[in-house]
Amino acid sequence: MRATSLLPWIPLFPLAGFLVNGFFYLISHSKLGGKDAPKGPHGGGHGSDASGHGPAQGASAHAAHTAAQTGHGSGHGGPGGHGPIPFAALHSVVGTVSCGLSLLFALLAIGSWWGETHGHEGLVATLWTWVPMGSNPTWFGAKALSIDVAFRLDALSALMLFFVTFVGTLIHVYSVGYMGHDAGYGRYFSYLNLFMFAMLTLVLGANLPILFVGWEGVGLCSYLLIGYFWDKDFAADAGKKAFVVNRIGDLGFMLGIFGCAALFGTTDFGAMFDMASKNPAVYGAGGLMTAVAVALFVGACGKSAQIPLYVWLPDAMAGPTPVSALIHAATMVTAGVYMVARCNVFYRISHEWALKTLGEGATVWGLLTHDAAFVVAVVGCATAVVAATMGLAQTDIKKVLAYSTVSQLGYMFLGCGVLAFSGGMFHVFTHAWFKACLFLGSGSVIHALGGEQEMTKMGGLRKLIPHTFVTMFVATLAIAGVPGLAGFFSKDAILAETFAAGHPVLWFFAVLTAGMTAFYMFRLMRMTFWGTFRGTPEQLHHVHESPPSMTIPLWILAFGSLLVGWIGIPAFILGGENPFERFLEPAIPPLPPDWTPHPHHLSLGTEWGLMGASVAIAFLGIALAWRFFSGPYPFSVPERVATALPGLYRWVRDKYYVDEFYERVFVEGLGKRFGRFLWEVDARVVDGVGVNGTSWLTLQISRISSWFDLAFVDGAVNGIADTLQAGFRGYRRLHTGRTENYALTMAAGVFGAVCLWIILR
């Protein structure tokens, strides 16, 4: 079967799953009289909750615990006293199978695509024309623009397609266990399926507007799933925050799309990149390409949680943990990187134009204002460092992973920014495996502890939940950059490219981030799995390994974290080429060896040296964490640091007060003031001048009109009537109403007529 005919089915399966799940959820929901609206944590009330959030997870996790989850969901009531979840088996089957079919069709499509083109070119399946605008090319001076609903399968989307469907299916299976006894089970699965549909539309979209449709779709699902436990204020607020912050980015993205449409007269990827790469000088001129590329990057900043729009992602942890793994770690948040990598030609042209314009004396400021790629690199690097430091002092297990995700996303953008797009995409790919594994592992830990998310209340779980421990440990080694595992290769590729691109400062901060990553991840592992248990005896008694529906996905992801790095083994180790880069070559053309701005080439010794440096700093971070977080709690070294530098410690722990700053300046200050200003405008201008003024004017006009009506129109009517009445008053008397009078008149008339006739004859 041809790949193009398989493509449309891939997003359709989850869409069908969404419709079926949503339909049956609504049926059962209305029948039960609105029993969902989870009455708080279903019996997870004792999921002791020092951090002020997390009971939500406690809800599902604890319920799942009590009801010995098997996935068929024919549950007895959870502690909250809920009856069996209606259609639970159907929701599980429809949810996972629709996603699994997507995976199957994705693999089939990738297989046929490889067979047809050997990966050298993209295939486009055009379904129908969505916006047929521009039969007349001079329509309002705009260029002809026609937007198709079309899916594109090339190396880049094949990569994304594979891991999105694969990790997505695993997380659906995991969710069967994790969410098994939540009253909103059907709602959860319908949202998750809708997310898969939107994400696959995003990945497969053959032009920017279709990508944008998926982009907004995943944003919507992210909002719905962050606020999944919507009876909890923090979850509802986090959902709103994510939505609003993403809208800011989306404005930039839309400007970028408009810019592309104006520049190229098309938004189709193939056509745009073809035109741009053939005439880089034309399209780069005047900084137009830079403006478009920066606008697109603003959109990526929102979706992929980069400074200054990263604030929503840590809060997004209010959603169920599988959602954090799927949406807020593995797939959706990498959509920004995917989009930037997809538009790699733009950034390259912008970079070339900037270097040509600035000449030899290029300052940092000059680069920031001329070179979109440099902006991406700086923002990515800053995000990586800042988020990593924030992760150092978090005690909520999911928050650590959230800041780690922000930091790793920064890494990916750093890679894109130094024009190592395949390096960035490689990190997207490996990150999906180990971060999904880490999140699902943390979900398993939370599940085991009945909803506990505070690492200060964990400890010593190594022996109690061995599957979770081993899989998480593998993933931690991978993210920390231990040689041979997935994260090592992708991180090293980005570091080497950053150095090769001539940005030693960015390289230094990236290496620093790598060290911090290793440090906080091992801190997480030490606090969770080593030492002695610090929770309540009741919790200790409850601790249990998760059901197979949760551990099997963990194992698969752990194996992925162990192995997937090898597909991108650097050229200098084995010789030949980097297989991953070679695979992506059709979508991400590599820089030629004699590239004019500056050749990205490193000597063999430098490459080994850089790799040695990153390995050394990773092991340094691991060693420090191992040393600091040993012994009885509270750990002596961190405690000493915190007491020695209380201000610094609080500053880091409270995330540099960025949220408070945004709250004060943008929400309270600008936002509320602007709101008040708008209210004033509404009250005074709109209501005052507009509404009341119009009504006053209408009243005056109607007064004049009424006077005119009375004086002239009615006057004319009455005047005619009065005149006639007065004029003919005398004739009234003729009509006596007496028949004989009329008869007499008639007789007299006849008599007169006869007389007249006689006389005149």
Add this chain to the structure above:
Amino acid sequence: MVPLTHYLALSLLLFILGVVGVLVRRNLLTVLMSIELMLNAANLNLIAFSRQLGDLGGQIFSVFIIAVAAGEAAIGLAILISLYRLKGSVNLDDAAEMKG
């Protein structure tokens, strides 16, 4: 043979009686009877001329008039009954609705 003038004189007399009856009487029944009188005066006139001129057309006309008079009497009496039901009297002074 009775000369034509006699017939015409009688016809004139009857017609004047009818006209005066219509003009001066107040009872609708009497007025209707007076109208019949006038019609019969016209009949007499027609028949007299028919005989004088030897033309049967006049007599045919008078037969028509008798038929029309029968219809007129029927309608007139129906109006009279309706008027009585409405007003409780057949006095023409009571039926002065057309007074302007």
